[in-house]
Amino acid sequence: MTYDALAVRSHFPSLSSGFAHFDGPGGTQTPRQVAAAIALTLTRPLSNRGSGSLPEQNADNAVTVFRTAMADLLGADPHGVVYGRSATQITYDFSRHLGRSWNVGDEIVVSRLDHDANIRPWIQAAEHAGATVKWVDFDPATGELSAEAVTAQLTEHTRLVAVTAASNLIGTRPPIAAIAAAVHSVGALLWVDGVHYTPHASVDVAALGADFFVCSPYKFLGPHCGVLAADPALLERIHPDKLATSTEMVPERFEFGTLPYELMAGVTAAVDFLAALAPIGGSRRERLVQASIALEHHEAGLLAESRPGWPLCPA
Numbered sequence: 001m002t003y004d005a006l007a008v009r010s011h012f013p014s015l016s017s018g019f020a021h022f023d024g025p026g027g028t029q030t031p032r033q034v035a036a037a038i039a040l041t042l043t044r045p046l047s048n049r050g051s052g053s054l055p056e057q058n059a060d061n062a063v064t065v066f067r068t069a070m071a072d073l074l075g076a077d078p079h080g081v082v083y084g085r086s087a088t089q090i091t092y093d094f095s096r097h098l099g100r101s102w103n104v105g106d107e108i109v110v111s112r113l114d115h116d117a118n119i120r121p122w123i124q125a126a127e128h129a130g131a132t133v134k135w136v137d138f139d140p141a142t143g144e145l146s147a148e149a150v151t152a153q154l155t156e157h158t159r160l161v162a163v164t165a166a167s168n169l170i171g172t173r174p175p176i177a178a179i180a181a182a183v184h185s186v187g188a189l190l191w192v193d194g195v196h197y198t199p200h201a202s203v204d205v206a207a208l209g210a211d212f213f214v215c216s217p218y219k220f221l222g223p224h225c226g227v228l229a230a231d232p233a234l235l236e237r238i239h240p241d242k243l244a245t246s247t248e249m250v251p252e253r254f255e256f257g258t259l260p261y262e263l264m265a266g267v268t269a270a271v272d273f274l275a276a277l278a279p280i281g282g283s284r285r286e287r288l289v290q291a292s293i294a295l296e297h298h299e300a301g302l303l304a305e306s307r308p309g310w311p312l313c314p315a
């Protein structure tokens with residue numbers, strides 16, 4: 001399956017600026033279609049969410065199609081898709097929501113392969129609860145973090161394991177499905193940082209076994225925000241502090257205040273842009289999977305060119 005990089009480049013005005021963008025953590029550049037969707041949402045009639053008038057319907061529609069788009073991208077349930085300002089903000093919020101039920105003697109597991117956004121919030125929440133923090137190391141020779149290394153830190157007291165699906169520094173990918181099986185065997189929850197995994201792999205949250213999967217649309221052509229995917233039934237069991245007037249509904253319960261409808265429309269446009277890269281027809285989910293396979297292949301080719309001897313398709 002081919003990926004026409006030259007044709008795709010033409011949709012990115014910033015790529016004619018003369019800069020070469022090598023900074024993955026700095027985020028992707030933005031295609032015209034995403035900027036247009038943001039502008040359109042802001043310039044047509046818009047109000048708070050509702051069903052009575054066109055401005056209300058436009059706001060409501062932006063939210064609904066955003067959840068469906070992200071569910072298609074992540075293989076998730078749209079009712080479990082939570083919007084946030086960033087992956088960091090979502091992780092901080094949930095570390096507090098979840099940490100409220102932790103006690104002295106409970107154990108939280110974090111990894112040395114992770115970005116601090118998936119470490120510090122859990123350490124601080126554990127400190128507040130009097131819970132113990134345990135660390136998982138990666139193999140310094142290979143940069144790989146194994147399921148065995150995670151399993152060695154698990155006990156009957158483990159409440160949550162936080163681990164990345166792909167290292168932002170070296171690109172290694174821990175075996176999340178095997179880690180999930182081990183974590184669930186002791187009755188704990190698995191929080192997966194998918195910020196660097198999502199732009200480089202086809203995500204299937206259910207197949208990964210992640211209880212929570214967080215990502216950042218600005219790392220895959222969208223605007224600056226964060227998204228969480230989780231099972232709605234699990235979200236129903238979590239009760240954050242919130243305003244008396246705000247809804248108890250899931251996932252809205254976790255999205256404080258008025259939502260940025262324009263950014264949500266930008267995320268939807270980014271997902272549609274990615275789906276349009278697929279060389280085949282089919283449902284948007286099917287096209288996203290195919291597009292991701294094509295992109296992964298293209299990236300593997302670039303990697304092989306720059307680092308002869310590296311595996312063509314990193315596991």
Ligand SMILES: Cc1ncc(COP(=O)(O)O)c(C=O)c1O
Nearest residue numbers: 025086087088115117168195216
């Ligand atoms: C692996 C990883 N996790 C989390 C984050 C934080 O994401 P955000 O900027 O959406 O808070 C980053 C940021 O670069 C990251 O690289």
